[in-house]
Amino acid sequence: MSRLLSVEGLTTRFPLAGVHVPIVDESTFAIDRGEVLALVGESGCGKSMTALSIMRLVPKPGRIHSGRVELLGRDLLGLSVTEMRAVRGGRISMIFQEPMTSLNPVMRCGDQVVEAIRLHDEVSRKDALARCRELFVQVGIPDPDARLRAYPHQLSGGLKQRVMIAMALSTRPELLIADEPTTALDVTIQAQILRQLLELRREIGMSILLITHDLGIVNELADRVAVMYAGRIIEQGERTDVLGRALHPYTQGLLRSMPALATPGRRLPEIPGVVPSPAEWPMGCRFATRCQLAEDRCRREVPGATARSDNHVASCHAVEEGRAQAPAGGEPEGAAR
Amino acid sequence: MLAYVIRRMAYGVIVVLGVLFFLFLLFFTVTSPDDVARKALGERVPEAVVEQWKVNHGYDKPLFPEPGAWTDNMLVEHYRRMLTFDFGRSDADDTPIADRLRAGVGPSLALTVPLFTFSLLASIPLALLVALFRDTYIDRMGVVLCVLAMSVSILLYIIGAQYLIGRLLHWFPISGFDADPRVVVRFLALPLLVGLVAGIGGDVRFYRTVFIEESNTDFVRTARAKGCGEARIMGRHVLRNSLIPILTQVVLAIPFLFTGSLLLESFFGIPGLGAITVDAINGNDFSVLRTMVYIGSLLFVGGQILTDLSYGLVDPRVRLE
Numbered sequence: 001m002s003r004l005l006s007v008e009g010l011t012t013r014f015p016l017a018g019v020h021v022p023i024v025d026e027s028t029f030a031i032d033r034g035e036v037l038a039l040v041g042e043s044g045c046g047k048s049m050t051a052l053s054i055m056r057l058v059p060k061p062g063r064i065h066s067g068r069v070e071l072l073g074r075d076l077l078g079l080s081v082t083e084m085r086a087v088r089g090g091r092i093s094m095i096f097q098e099p100m101t102s103l104n105p106v107m108r109c110g111d112q113v114v115e116a117i118r119l120h121d122e123v124s125r126k127d128a129l130a131r132c133r134e135l136f137v138q139v140g141i142p143d144p145d146a147r148l149r150a151y152p153h154q155l156s157g158g159l160k161q162r163v164m165i166a167m168a169l170s171t172r173p174e175l176l177i178a179d180e181p182t183t184a185l186d187v188t189i190q191a192q193i194l195r196q197l198l199e200l201r202r203e204i205g206m207s208i209l210l211i212t213h214d215l216g217i218v219n220e221l222a223d224r225v226a227v228m229y230a231g232r233i234i235e236q237g238e239r240t241d242v243l244g245r246a247l248h249p250y251t252q253g254l255l256r257s258m259p260a261l262a263t264p265g266r267r268l269p270e271i272p273g274v275v276p277s278p279a280e281w282p283m284g285c286r287f288a289t290r291c292q293l294a295e296d297r298c299r300r301e302v303p304g305a306t307a308r309s310d311n312h313v314a315s316c317h318a319v320e321e322g323r324a325q326a327p328a329g330g331e332p333e334g335a336a337r
Numbered sequence: 338m339l340a341y342v343i344r345r346m347a348y349g350v351i352v353v354l355g356v357l358f359f360l361f362l363l364f365f366t367v368t369s370p371d372d373v374a375r376k377a378l379g380e381r382v383p384e385a386v387v388e389q390w391k392v393n394h395g396y397d398k399p400l401f402p403e404p405g406a407w408t409d410n411m412l413v414e415h416y417r418r419m420l421t422f423d424f425g426r427s428d429a430d431d432t433p434i435a436d437r438l439r440a441g442v443g444p445s446l447a448l449t450v451p452l453f454t455f456s457l458l459a460s461i462p463l464a465l466l467v468a469l470f471r472d473t474y475i476d477r478m479g480v481v482l483c484v485l486a487m488s489v490s491i492l493l494y495i496i497g498a499q500y501l502i503g504r505l506l507h508w509f510p511i512s513g514f515d516a517d518p519r520v521v522v523r524f525l526a527l528p529l530l531v532g533l534v535a536g537i538g539g540d541v542r543f544y545r546t547v548f549i550e551e552s553n554t555d556f557v558r559t560a561r562a563k564g565c566g567e568a569r570i571m572g573r574h575v576l577r578n579s580l581i582p583i584l585t586q587v588v589l590a591i592p593f594l595f596t597g598s599l600l601l602e603s604f605f606g607i608p609g610l611g612a613i614t615v616d617a618i619n620g621n622d623f624s625v626l627r628t629m630v631y632i633g634s635l636l637f638v639g640g641q642i643l644t645d646l647s648y649g650l651v652d653p654r655v656r657l658e
């Protein structure tokens with residue numbers, strides 16, 4: 001498989017109380033053609049910001065500080081505004097976390113998809129509308145003709161998200177960024193939409209950056225997984241490696257707290273403490289404040305990436321020094337505490 | 338929809354009746370009919386003349402309904418006249434008020450309609466431009482200019498324009514009015530200019546705030562993510578959605594074009610309804626004043642219904658029922 005997107009050292013900073021805080025800090029990852037990369041992590045760890053940085057849509061006063069975002073070898077961060085516009089919606093599409101508010105309330109759904117199509121392809125309105133109708137059928141919108149004419153407020157959350165998906169797919173992008181596409185929806189619809197996304201990926205042959213904090217979804221859909229904690233990617237690799245042989249104490253903790261993996265009748269073990277807010281991130285390893293293996297070095301030095309195998313790396317001093325717990329995951333170990 | 342309009346009009350009638358009642362109370366608790374008569378006739382006229390004047394104007398009756406005068410009192414008369422649009426004569430100079438309204442509405446509209454139109458045509462594009470360049474020096478300069486324009490009193494603009502353009506440069510007459518279409522523009526130029534400059538700062542700032550608020554919404558982010566340029570986003574996505582808050586201000590202002598502008602008309606000698614109102618205030622002319630306030634409240638109620646109806650036009654989420 002060939003490399004589609006490669007993100008290197010991407011850093012996006014926000015001024016918080018006078019200090020520039022790297023909300024996304026030196027992120028490095030890559031997505032191959034046709035691959036699903038899951039980006040997981042707790043709320044507020046910077047998953048959406050990573051996605052918005054790739055699209056160069058970081059809201060003010062945030063700013064991409066450094067790094068490279070290469071699409072087929074071309075650095076998106078160096079493109080002119082006009083060139084970037086052709087990439088957005090054309091080669092990279094994005095579905096947002098908030099389906100209820102992401103559509104223009106005073107425009108008909110069909111017109112919003114037609115606009116997306118005609119921004120990138122020179123087709124007549126009529127042809128675009130026909131394509132839009134096809135897409136609606138494809139993403140499973142019942143009664144597509146009525147929905148083309150409907151305003152967003154006339155649709156349920158699930159249907160709105162499907163319109164967003166239709167819009168995102170309308171230009172056959174090479175990469176789809178799906179930012180928690182189903183968290184705002186109820187469980188039955190979640191599964192439906194995700195399954196459809198996967199089918200569509202196969203049909204269109206695109207890659208997906210799937211952002212979620214649901215490890216169950218990751219287990220079902222992802223080829224590879226990157227785990228984020230407090231702005232940094234702390235472990236990444238093949239799904240089977242990360243979920244089955246997790247290296248980083250944080251990933252191990254996440255896996256232990258998954259209901260599907262826990263021992264029935266026993267209280268779910270949780271990671272002690274809470275995620276620090278960006279303003280109080282520690283200087284060394286950001287997980288040090290909650291890690292049972294943390295030593296002085298962890299609090300002082302940012303850990304570099306340690307490779308377990310070619311495709312499986314973790315940023316942890318304990319892993320590097322060989323004093324980490326045995327790889328966890330797959331099978332629940334005894335009680336964590 | 339029709340039911341909605343009828344219900345809104347019924348509420349409107351209640352509001353107008355209430356306004357009329359407070360108007361009556363306010364006026365006659367502050368000044369007695371004798372004071373009004375003295376004001377109109379002068380201090381030295383004999384008591385008999387004052388009494389006759391009060392009889393002529395219907396101010397000799399009891400104020401409120403009382404035994405023996407359930408209908409023949411000033412309050413009932415007040416309502417009867419207003420509700421039948423029988424406005425009577427001015428307290429100050431005995432001219433029929435209906436004639437004065439007819440004469441004044443033309444000059445008022447000649448001033449307010451162009452002022453309203455030009456203000457909209459100037460301030461909305463300016464605000465769009467400033468919002469398009471938000472967070473750049475263009476935006477910051479725009480806001481500073483707006484605040485400056487807003488901070489200067491309109492009186493200063495009036496005096497400044499009259500002195501500079503009227504007196505020193507002799508471009509336009511300082512004040513006055515002539516309905517002859519060939520010269521009317523010359524008389525309207527200064528008040529239009531002053532009205533435009535005095536109002537534009539606040540307008541641009543208001544519209545800019547609305548536009549910027551709309552451009553921070555999720556659906557604008559979606560538009561960017563699908564590859565829309567900023568200008569297109571402003572024109573297609575932001576403007577359409579901003580119409581909803583903007584309409585409240587704009588549509589509500591339309592009925593008041595008829596009542597003219599108090600300050601501009603009286604300072605520039607335009608014989609419109611605004612000037613008539615100011616004269617009535619200065620001269621304690623109750624019968625003119627209540628007519629103007631009554632018409633104002635009718636227009637206000639009408640404007641509100643109009644605003645609600647226009648919501649239904651621009652916002653598909655609004656259903657009027």
Ligand SMILES: Nc1ncnc2c1ncn2[C@@H]1O[C@H](COP(=O)(O)OP(=O)(O)OP(=O)(O)O)[C@@H](O)[C@H]1O
Binds near residue numbers: 048059
């Ligand atoms: N406009 C902003 N100004 C300052 N900080 C911000 C801003 N937007 C987001 N942040 C911070 O950036 C961090 C990352 O936010 P982000 O939305 O990327 O999190 P996330 O991983 O997507 O979380 P969630 O799972 O809740 O969507 C958060 O800690 C948040 O406080």
Ligand SMILES: [Mg+2]
Binds near residue numbers: 047048049097179180
């Ligand atoms: Mg998010």
